[in-house]
Amino acid sequence: MSEEKWIDDVLNSLEGADHARAPQDAFEGIQQQINDQERSQKKNYQWIGVAAVILMVLCANALLLTDYFVSEEVAEYEQEYPEMISNYTLYEDEW
Amino acid sequence: MIDDNQCIRSIALGDPEALKELYQHFGDRVYNTILSYLKNEEDAQEVLQDVFVTVHHTAGKFQFNSSVSTWIYRIAVNKSLDFIRSKHAKKRQGIFTSIYKKDSGEILYDSPNFEHPGVVLEKKEHAKFLFKAIDALSENQRTAFILTQVEGISQNEVAEIMDLTRKSVESLIQRAKANLRIELKKYYPERGK
Numbered sequence: 001m002s003e004e005k006w007i008d009d010v011l012n013s014l015e016g017a018d019h020a021r022a023p024q025d026a027f028e029g030i031q032q033q034i035n036d037q038e039r040s041q042k043k044n045y046q047w048i049g050v051a052a053v054i055l056m057v058l059c060a061n062a063l064l065l066t067d068y069f070v071s072e073e074v075a076e077y078e079q080e081y082p083e084m085i086s087n088y089t090l091y092e093d094e095w
Numbered sequence: 096m097i098d099d100n101q102c103i104r105s106i107a108l109g110d111p112e113a114l115k116e117l118y119q120h121f122g123d124r125v126y127n128t129i130l131s132y133l134k135n136e137e138d139a140q141e142v143l144q145d146v147f148v149t150v151h152h153t154a155g156k157f158q159f160n161s162s163v164s165t166w167i168y169r170i171a172v173n174k175s176l177d178f179i180r181s182k183h184a185k186k187r188q189g190i191f192t193s194i195y196k197k198d199s200g201e202i203l204y205d206s207p208n209f210e211h212p213g214v215v216l217e218k219k220e221h222a223k224f225l226f227k228a229i230d231a232l233s234e235n236q237r238t239a240f241i242l243t244q245v246e247g248i249s250q251n252e253v254a255e256i257m258d259l260t261r262k263s264v265e266s267l268i269q270r271a272k273a274n275l276r277i278e279l280k281k282y283y284p285e286r287g288k
Contacts, residue, residue, distance in 0.1 A: 003280065
């Protein structure tokens with residue numbers, strides 16, 4: 001057989017070919033993958049929720065602590081100038 | 096006969112039956128295309144699953160600017176080419192590491208002698224050479240050749256899938272055939288006799 005004839009035969013070898021059929025269990029695999037991905041996505045959302053709650057608790061605690069120290073400072077000032085803070089009179093005896 | 100557009104809308108709304116219907120309509124054809132690229136049934140099944148998972152996840156974003164068939168083929172072609180690229184990258188990495196691990200003795204990828212399951216029995220031997228030669232084509236020539244010659248899709252639809260003009264597809268097919276002729280000369284059984 002000549003080279004050219006052989007090449008023509010090779011190039012035409014797909015004539016009359018059928019489509020290959022996908023494996024029987026391929027669709028189950030697709031569903032499985034979709035379900036797995038959705039499950040892992042749900043888990044991620046749950047972790048995001050947990051992280052959000054932890055963050056909120058930490059922020060609330062930080063806020064409380066800041067508030068606590070600010071109140072302490074005010075209390076200290078109150079002790080330093082008791083008259084001024086109690087009746088707002090600066091020069092009591094001048095009048 | 097199912098309405099592909101309606102199917103995609105239903106998939107976007109989370110209807111699992113719609114995905115099954117779409118798969119029944121396109122599954123074999125898409126698998127056949129992927130198999131022509133990858134020449135390995137296990138790899139083709141993996142990519143087929145990946146294609147339909149992508150269809151499921153992106154159905155809501157489909158703009159209906161092209162036909163559903165075009166869209167699915169486009170995903171299949173891109174996924175197949177990505178798979179081949181990553182396989183080649185691994186192969187290169189394998190060669191690189193083998194320089195340093197000469198005693199590993201592991202063959203990462205061997206050249207497949209692929210037999211397409213749909214090819215007529217008496218043409219199987221010839222088809223093996225054809226699929227081997229297809230590897231030598233550029234990505235665009237390979238895609239144009241596989242979609243028109245193996246899958247039997249019209250040049251117009253292939254142009255849409257590849258986002259080219261019909262003239263460009265025609266020229267790609269001509270160049271693919273010319274390059275295949277050159278490549279096939281290397282495999283001619285009586286070469287050098």
